[in-house]
Amino acid sequence: MKTPSFLQAQFRSGTRAKVAQPLRLMALAVALSAALGASVAVAQSDDYAEVNRLMRAGQFTEALTKADQHLANKPRDAQMRFLKGVIQTESGKPTDAIATFTKLTEDYPELPEPYNNLAVLYAGQSQFDKARAALEMAIRTNPSYATAHENLGDVYAKLASQAYSKALQLDSGNTGVAPKLSLIRSLFSADTKGARAAATAAVTAPVTAPAATAAKPAPAPTAAPVAMGSEKSDVEAAVQAWAKAWSSKNMQDYLAAYAPNFAPPKGQSRSAWEADRRARIVPRTRIDVGISDLSVTVQGERATAQFQQAYSSDNINVSGRKSLDMIKKGDRWLIVRESTGS
Structure with a gap:
């Protein structure tokens, strides 16, 4: 197994996972x-x-x-x-x-x-x-x-x-x-x-005291990726728009960034997930979602966006690797799956 990224890119700790084989040591996402x-x-x-x-x-x-x-x-x-x-x-x-x-x-x-x-x-x-x-x-x-x-x-x-x-x-x-x-x-x-070569583990902390390991390489695609500049630019724009909507607490645009077949975590229904997201986002006085090191792979009507996400709100400052699986619906790229620490 390979080493994934951890929270907080600024720390870049050099701790090694001392195990019999390279099982990945994940930090708090x-x-x-x-x-x-x-x-x-x-x-x-x-x-x-x-x-x-x-x-x-x-x-x-x-x-x-x-x-x-x-x-x-x-x-x-x-x-x-x-x-x-x-x-x-x-x-x-x-x-x-x-x-x-x-x-x-x-x-x-x-x-x-x-x-x-x-x-x-x-x-x-x-x-x-x-x-x-x-x-x-x-x-x-x-x-x-x-x-x-x-x-x-x-x-x-x-x-x-x-x-x-x-x-x-x-x-x-x-x-x-x-x-x-x-x-x-x-x-x-x-x-x-x-x-x-990349067997490092890391720690987790607020943004001002971050930690990270080498990012997990993206899985090899089953087919040759389509490197169409316009498509990649559209995906990048969709990711940035999603982050902007989240930061501004624009719930209409934020939820619209997710495809109808988006799979909420832990088996939640779509309505329960949306209610949970509103409860976590709307009451915050301030939210800032920053995107960096954005890498996009496009395969036909599907794409994967991997990036470093820095999130801060009223009393929380965290950062970590995030991955969005997206599909193209008409002229829009929508999220069907999201995962952290990948």
Whole structure:
């Protein structure tokens, strides 16, 4: 598995995911703040900046001390607690990190990212059954969490590898097992080579104290992408218009940016999703949605837009990678699926 991007592009932390294979270590996505709402107070940004600076300098003891000082005053700050788990992972304390992420899942069971990180740590200890269970919880809380789906596929492949190895031990004459085992091993060998160069994990924090990892490469398209300049420009314009409508709290234009067949998360109905979005957007005094590093791929009547999204409102400042799957309806490009951390 490859390393995805995290929140906050300015931090660019260099922590490495120390696992047996490159399962991706995800940070809290933009959706986290929406899920927590006002229940999580945004801490002073200089705390995050200092912790991240210490991490980049390899001063993990000092970074952990600073994080603990922050949490002494704000013990329920999910973002700093997540950051603490990343520090513990990088400083070679997987048991402590597992405890930190486990407590996060208990306090915020609606968040998928801590489950994903638990899976990474369990996989690093070759506890693939526990990794599988954690990833299934991540997907249950957010069925559109692409990273967890891919990680789960890798865990299943590892479990299959173990099963094939055991079968070969019990019946060395079974000529059908060896090719399957060889295929899985070659799969992970190739994936590890690709991930090794970009195997970094990162932390999450408000905009003034951001963190990020190398962005996850876009999946290879099944057909050659259509690089029509006008179509790409139209998609880019649609994304910018969507962000502008969100920023200005123009609910009519914002909701109109989504296609009739848009699939809301967690199995919500379209009406329930729209009501939820109104409740989250309209009461805000201020919203600003910034788009950067926008990359568009067009294939006929379908397109994918990937970008760095910086969101800030009354008391929330977060940033992270976002992906919009879009279709062309008449002369408009509309959103059919959105995902974070991809």
